[in-house]
Amino acid sequence: MKRLVLIAAAAVAAWLLPYGLGGYAIHVADVAIIFAILAIGLGLTMGVAGQINLAQVAFFGVGAYTVAILTTEAGLGFWTASVLALLTAVVFGVLTGIPALRMQSHYLGIVTLGLALAFTNWVTNAHIAGRAEGISDIPVPPMFGVDLSSGYLFYYVELIVFAVALAFALLVTRSPLGRRLRAMRDDDLAAGALGAEIPLLRMTAFVLSGLYGGLAGILYAGLIRFVAPESFNIANMFLLLAMVIIGGRSSILGCVVGAVALSLVREALLDASGYAQLGYGLVVVLVVVFAPQGLAGLPGQLQALRRRRGGGSRAQLGPFRPYEAVPRAEERVALEVRELTMRFKGLVALDEVSLTVPAGQIRGIVGPNGSGKTTLFNVVSGFYTPSRGSVALHGREVSGLAPYQLAQRRVARTFQNLRLFEDLSVRENLLLGLDRTRTWWIWRYPSLPWKVLGYERALRARAGELIDRFGLAEVADAEPRSLPYGIQRRIELARAMAMSPSLLLLDEPAAGLNGGEVRGLAEIVRSIRDAGVTVIIIEHNMGLVMSLCDQVTVLSSGRVIADGPPAEVAVHPDVVAAYLGDSMAAPTEESAEAAVEEANR
Amino acid sequence: MHFTRFSIAAAALLALAACAPPGQTGGSESNTTGPIKIANVNAQSGQLSSLGQWEHKGVKLAVDEANKAGGVNGRQIQLDLFDSQGDPTIGTNVARKIAAEGYLAMLGTAESAVTLAMAPILKDAKIPNITSGQSPKLAELKSPFLFLNAPTSVTFDETLAKYLIDDKGMKKIALISNNGAYGAGEHDAFLASLKTRNVTPSADEIVTPDQKDFNSNLAKIREQSPEVLFIGAEEVQSGLIAKQARELGIKAVLAGGAPVGTDVYATTAGLDNAEGTVVSSPYLSNEASEPIKAFAAKYKAAYNEEARMHVAKAYDGASILIEALKQTQGEGGQKLADAIRGVKRAGLLGDYTYDANGVGIHETKIGLVKDGKVVPEAAS
Numbered sequence: 001m002k003r004l005v006l007i008a009a010a011a012v013a014a015w016l017l018p019y020g021l022g023g024y025a026i027h028v029a030d031v032a033i034i035f036a037i038l039a040i041g042l043g044l045t046m047g048v049a050g051q052i053n054l055a056q057v058a059f060f061g062v063g064a065y066t067v068a069i070l071t072t073e074a075g076l077g078f079w080t081a082s083v084l085a086l087l088t089a090v091v092f093g094v095l096t097g098i099p100a101l102r103m104q105s106h107y108l109g110i111v112t113l114g115l116a117l118a119f120t121n122w123v124t125n126a127h128i129a130g131r132a133e134g135i136s137d138i139p140v141p142p143m144f145g146v147d148l149s150s151g152y153l154f155y156y157v158e159l160i161v162f163a164v165a166l167a168f169a170l171l172v173t174r175s176p177l178g179r180r181l182r183a184m185r186d187d188d189l190a191a192g193a194l195g196a197e198i199p200l201l202r203m204t205a206f207v208l209s210g211l212y213g214g215l216a217g218i219l220y221a222g223l224i225r226f227v228a229p230e231s232f233n234i235a236n237m238f239l240l241l242a243m244v245i246i247g248g249r250s251s252i253l254g255c256v257v258g259a260v261a262l263s264l265v266r267e268a269l270l271d272a273s274g275y276a277q278l279g280y281g282l283v284v285v286l287v288v289v290f291a292p293q294g295l296a297g298l299p300g301q302l303q304a305l306r307r308r309r310g311g312g313s314r315a316q317l318g319p320f321r322p323y324e325a326v327p328r329a330e331e332r333v334a335l336e337v338r339e340l341t342m343r344f345k346g347l348v349a350l351d352e353v354s355l356t357v358p359a360g361q362i363r364g365i366v367g368p369n370g371s372g373k374t375t376l377f378n379v380v381s382g383f384y385t386p387s388r389g390s391v392a393l394h395g396r397e398v399s400g401l402a403p404y405q406l407a408q409r410r411v412a413r414t415f416q417n418l419r420l421f422e423d424l425s426v427r428e429n430l431l432l433g434l435d436r437t438r439t440w441w442i443w444r445y446p447s448l449p450w451k452v453l454g455y456e457r458a459l460r461a462r463a464g465e466l467i468d469r470f471g472l473a474e475v476a477d478a479e480p481r482s483l484p485y486g487i488q489r490r491i492e493l494a495r496a497m498a499m500s501p502s503l504l505l506l507d508e509p510a511a512g513l514n515g516g517e518v519r520g521l522a523e524i525v526r527s528i529r530d531a532g533v534t535v536i537i538i539e540h541n542m543g544l545v546m547s548l549c550d551q552v553t554v555l556s557s558g559r560v561i562a563d564g565p566p567a568e569v570a571v572h573p574d575v576v577a578a579y580l581g582d583s584m585a586a587p588t589e590e591s592a593e594a595a596v597e598e599a600n601r
Numbered sequence: 602m603h604f605t606r607f608s609i610a611a612a613a614l615l616a617l618a619a620c621a622p623p624g625q626t627g628g629s630e631s632n633t634t635g636p637i638k639i640a641n642v643n644a645q646s647g648q649l650s651s652l653g654q655w656e657h658k659g660v661k662l663a664v665d666e667a668n669k670a671g672g673v674n675g676r677q678i679q680l681d682l683f684d685s686q687g688d689p690t691i692g693t694n695v696a697r698k699i700a701a702e703g704y705l706a707m708l709g710t711a712e713s714a715v716t717l718a719m720a721p722i723l724k725d726a727k728i729p730n731i732t733s734g735q736s737p738k739l740a741e742l743k744s745p746f747l748f749l750n751a752p753t754s755v756t757f758d759e760t761l762a763k764y765l766i767d768d769k770g771m772k773k774i775a776l777i778s779n780n781g782a783y784g785a786g787e788h789d790a791f792l793a794s795l796k797t798r799n800v801t802p803s804a805d806e807i808v809t810p811d812q813k814d815f816n817s818n819l820a821k822i823r824e825q826s827p828e829v830l831f832i833g834a835e836e837v838q839s840g841l842i843a844k845q846a847r848e849l850g851i852k853a854v855l856a857g858g859a860p861v862g863t864d865v866y867a868t869t870a871g872l873d874n875a876e877g878t879v880v881s882s883p884y885l886s887n888e889a890s891e892p893i894k895a896f897a898a899k900y901k902a903a904y905n906e907e908a909r910m911h912v913a914k915a916y917d918g919a920s921i922l923i924e925a926l927k928q929t930q931g932e933g934g935q936k937l938a939d940a941i942r943g944v945k946r947a948g949l950l951g952d953y954t955y956d957a958n959g960v961g962i963h964e965t966k967i968g969l970v971k972d973g974k975v976v977p978e979a980a981s
Contacts, residue, residue: 023701025696124780125807132782133738134689136717149725213633227691266619270691474741 014159018152025153032221034216035156038364039243039254039259040169041212047249048173049205050185052109054237054523056094056117059210063217068111068135068227069128078141078222085221086214088306093210095197100202116237134228136177141222158219165215167253167448172208175286175452176435176459181205182250183421183432190419193381194499195407200358200439208415213267239266243278247285247294250423254296259581261295299505305418315478317487320524323531333395334359334503335380336532340374340389351558352389358553359394359502362535364549364566367461368463371540372558374416375504380536381413382406388457393503408438414492416508420480426491427476430463433498454464470494470524486517493521497528503529506537509542521549522548546570554578613866631845636679637672637931639664639922640699642709642719644687652711652835652911656733658681658904659915661706665903667923678923685710689718700726704843705810705933706922707731711911713739714782720747727934731918731939733911736786738956746938749949750918750960751910752883754790759860760965762794764978765856769826775853776802777818777842778833779898781810782960787833787858803827810835815842829879832857840869847874854879859910867973878970879888879978884910885968886975893949910950914926917948 018026025322038060042228045053066085070076076084080552099111114352130136140149149156170176183191184201192198221227227498239262247258247568257326260278269276291298335357350372357363365373378384380391383401391399394411401409412433421429438456444451467476481487495505510518522544529535539545543551545566552569556560562569569575664680665770672678685692688806692715695758698706700722706729715737715842720891723730724744731748732739737755739747765771768823774795788807795802803825804931806818822830830853831847832839839860846855847870848849860866862880874916887897898918923939946953953961968975 024694024698025701027697027701031694131785131787132780133714133717133736136738136742137721224690224693224718225721226689226693226716228718230688230714231690267694271696428956 011163015156018155020314020321023151026155028160028267030151030155030262031156032260032355033155033162035240035243036256036259037165037212037216037219038240039255040165041209042173042240042244043247043252043255044181044207044212045171045209046244047251047255048178048185049181049201049208051097051100051202051205052105052208053112053206054109054208055098055112055116055119056213057232057237057240058116059092059096059213059229060217060220061119061123061227062092062210063214064219064221064227065213065219065230067122067221067240068130068138070223072135072137073128077090078139082141082218082222083219086211088167089214089217090207090210092211093206093208096210096408097203097206099490100206101199110195110458110547113234114238116234117566119504120229120233123232125201130228134226136226137220138227139220140225141359146450147191149432151223153222158223161215161219165212166252166256166411168449169212171449171452173252174454175445176431177204177439177445179424179428179432179435180439182424183236186421186423187419188414189383189403189430190421192403193407193413193419194495195404196432197404197439198402203441204442213342226345238277239280242284245284245294249294249336251277251294251296259284272367276529277308287491294601313485315475315483317475318468318473320520320527321473322523322527323468323469325527326532328360328532334361334393335536336388336392336395337376337380338392340376340379340391341378341387342372342384343387349558350379350386353555353558353560355560355563357536358534359534360383360529361550362529362537364545364552365536365538365555366545366552367555370557371555371578373555376555376559377413377507377536377538381411381505385419407499408436410499410502411505412496412499412503413505414417414509415505416498416511418485418488420488420492420495422479422481424479425477426472426480426483427460427463427467429480429495430472430498431459433495434462434466435457436499466494466498470497485512486514486558489513489517489521493524497533501533504533505533506535506539508540509537510539510541516571518544530554542570611723612803613666616875618831622717628740630671630817634676636677636804637926638679638681638702638704640681640683640695640704640707641721642683642685642692642695642699642715643711645682646685646686649687649712653685653687654851654908655911656709656915658900659912660919662854662869662900662903662912663919663923673923673926674933678926685712686716687712687715689715691918692716692719693722695719696722697726700728701872701962703957704728705926705931706937708915708919708922709733712782713786715722716747717742721748727938729933729938731922731941733914735920736782737790738786740960745957746885747936748918748921748941748955749961750914750921751859752962752965754786754796754858756963757881757965758787758965759794759877761856761858762791763799764967765829765854765879766795766798766800771854772800772827774800774802774829775804775806775822775825775827776833777804777806777808777822777911778813778831779808779835779838781835783835784808784810784833791831791833799935802831808838810838812838813841813903816849819846819851822846822850823851827851827853829854832861834860836860836863836865838865839969840875843870843878844874845870858882859884860882862968862975863909863972864907864973869971872973875970880968880970880975881964881965882910882968882975883965884913885977886973889977892947896949906912914951920948921946921953932979 042056045051063085066088067081068080071078096115099114100108124132146153180196188198243262244255248254286444333356337355338355340350379386382401385400467473475483510521525535549566552566554569554575561574562572626696631794641657643656644650664678668677683695685695690868696719711733713734716732716734720742724746729746731750733750735751735753737753742752773819777786804822832842843855859882860883865873921944924944925937928940929936942955951962955961967978969978
């Protein structure tokens with residue numbers, strides 16, 4: 001309710017603003033709104049989706065130039081030209097996004113920077129784009145007899161477009177799509193393992209970028225009615241970047257605040273423009289060093305500072321509430337690995353490994369360090385494509401599929417070195433696992449936004465249940481990195497279970513846990529198995545393996561050297577030799593267990 | 602809950618009720634007392650700032666003289682400088698600013714692209730603008746409020762082509778120009794003049810405005826061994842091109858518009874390299890005529906630097922505006938525009954008679970560079 005009042009107050013203030021402004025000030029406000037829309041677009045691609053996109057100013061130019069060319073050369077009406085301009089900008093977004101499928105971070109930055117330069121270069125030389133002198137005399141957009149050549153009335157057009165653009169951006173960030181984009185930004189491997197279609201998501205980010213750039217370009221053409229290469233050059237790209245960084249790149253509202261603030265500063269510095277660039281540069285450096293989250297992150301930073309001073313209580317895990325057991329289905333094979341070989345250049349990590357895991361089993365995989373256990377997981381979960389051999393899931397061939405495709409076939413995994421999304425809360429981490437929609441589902445965002453909100457509510461209800469079940473109520477809204485290691489392990493397990501998997505791969509889930517936590521883990525894994533999930537577990541804690549697993553497979557130097565019930569495997573001569581070297585006499589069952597633990601320390 | 606809903610509805614109603622569309626009340630109140638506000642808009646920062654600073658000095662000299670002589674009907678002229686940064690978008694901002702703040706007229710800018718961007722806004726606000734740009738596109742706008750204080754590139758290059766081809770019979774001509782607003786304008790205008798004479802250039806090299814090394818372009822030109830090398834670029838770049846062309850052994854006659862007639866060009870190229878360059882300009886040198894000599898002396902006394910064409914044409918433009926203001930008795934708008942169109946002035950750049958497109962000077966003269974100074978061709 002309070003939020004509603006705030007929004008209403010902001011809307012009324014924005015609506016009444018022109019009454020208090022002079023003819024020039026309103027023009028400044030008009031330009032600021034255009035930059036705010038651009039900044040939202042850049043915030044979505046760069047801040048939320050983590051795609052370093054330095055071509056935003058080119059999308060802006062594509063929108064403006066398309067309107068200019070179509071209205072002056074082809075004689076189209078302003079609004080017809082605008083629709084085509086928006087489409088053109090989106091197409092440019094897609095084209096710019098293609099390199100992002102292959103490369104990330106600074107490489108992507110260089111590529112997009114190159115494309116932005118190519119754009120200004122093209123418009124400076126192309127006759128159709130008016131070359132260095134640009135295109136003037138763009139017609140005034142017609143609007144049912146309202147004279148939009150007045151900066152005051154154009155302000156209202158901009159305001160409405162801006163409100164819709166902002167609302168859509170907020171909808172995107174606060175819904176499953178935005179969460180996936182942020183997850184992709186933090187850790188694209190883990191996001192893929194949770195079923196996020198990374199290539200499609202990256203394209204989505206660039207489509208959004210093109211959309212907002214094109215929108216701003218159309219408004220620019222309508223307002224300024226003139227386009228020239230200088231308006232879309234790299235200096236303006238830097239200004240835009242500064243807006244987003246100063247405002248707070250991962251907060252859409254922060255981007256808007258940054259854009260408006262810097263537009264006003266630029267206006268104030270009009271008489272000292274020679275030093276303005278220097279000033280922006282300095283401010284960006286200061287912000288990056290002292291407030292990496294920008295203006296939007298300042299309240300949180302202050303809060304954290306106060307909390308640190310006050311001292312906090314240590315977070316506690318609640319008890320796990322077991323799953324309801326389902327009667328075991330007739331014996332089927334959950335996972336079949338046949339003669340799998342994985343070669344990295346000269347190194348053979350897996351050498352003709354074959355493995356059959358029946359449904360509903362807890363299978364342990366043990367072996368000395370470097371024996372290929374995690375490589376096996378990486379192949380089964382799609383991170384590596386095997387050099388030879390095949391993997392079948394419930395009788396269907398799946399080798400060579402991408403992680404997200406396997407995740408959609410209900411394979412879930414955890415990682416040896418925790419891969420939680422650090423900048424997302426615990427609840428959001430779980431929501432990511434729960435959200436099983438495909439990326440093409442996002443057509444609902446523009447057409448049926450209320451359905452998106454309804455779906456999000458349903459997801460949150462299920463996340464609440466999951467949080468209760470795993471005893472995470474107390475930490476649900478904390479960031480994972482602020483929590484003790486044991487709790488993080490539990491969260492990762494809960495996140496994997498959020499995917500309702502049929503096959504769960506646990507990579508050293510007990511590493512770093514204390515005795516009590518290990519016993520709790522065993523209880524949870526058994527309950528998961530009883531709920532009908534097949535579990536494969538890599539573990540060095542032999543006590544846990546012996547007591548938990550139905551069957552144990554031992555790997556050594558990429559080969560299976562033993563496979564059978566835990567008690568048998570533990571005394572298998574090859575196993576003993578692999579762990580202790582063959583000079584030792586065969587030990588008894590109990591001493592083997594102790595010795596293995598010793599060896600692992 | 603009820604209250605907040607009510608208050609939102611009330612606020613919304615209030616907004617709608619107040620929905621007389623907002624706007625500036627009063628508009629440009631034509632006050633008849635106090636100083637007359639004139640805006641000078643030019644790049645004071647960035648690559649083109651030296652041009653903008655010369656322009657401002659020329660304008661200021663004319664305004665200061667007029668003020669010292671009693672102003673316009675006893676009212677002083679208030680000259681305010683705005684920085685366009687050479688950026689058209691900033692230019693449109695400034696255009697709105699001077700429209701909102703009640704300026705009667707605008708002088709500048711020196712960059713055609715910026716003036717082109719500002720022209721529609723100034724036209725809507727009925728603010729006459731005397732620009733230093735010389736792009737043919739400015740005339741094509743046919744705005745009744747836009748005037749040029751110099752000929753367009755078409756005139757510069759037509760005169761040049763006439764001299765080189767018709768008078769001297771040179772047909773092997775190579776072009777090198779940049780793709781900035783000025784260079785591209787020169788390139789197109791000169792090419793058009795060649796076309797009407799059925800001459801095809803033997804080479805046509807395009808560079809960028811910030812390029813410094815032209816060896817590869819010039820090497821291509823050298824292969825054609827042209828008689829004439831036409832340079833379409835600003836002062837410093839023209840000088841660099843001339844220098845590198847001579848270093849590569851290109852013997853062709855160098856030719857160009859106003860930039861190659863400046864001392865900046867000659868010193869950048871080196872006096873030997875610049876020797877004999879053919880210049881097409883309405884303002885050949887500070888010694889070309891008695892009025893020009895007097896002006897150059899006045900300028901030197903005021904700023905302690907040599908006068909040049911940019912200064913002279915800005916001075917001419919400002920003088921025309923002041924003359925027109927005296928006729929309208931300080932009134933602006935359509936009346937001022939009409940008055941400017943009616944001014945017949947024997948200026949430093951020639952005789953101004955404005956046509957419907959806002960072009961006041963329709964011819965240039967040919968000069969040759971001798972010892973870094975331009976001498977009229979007829980006298981050589």
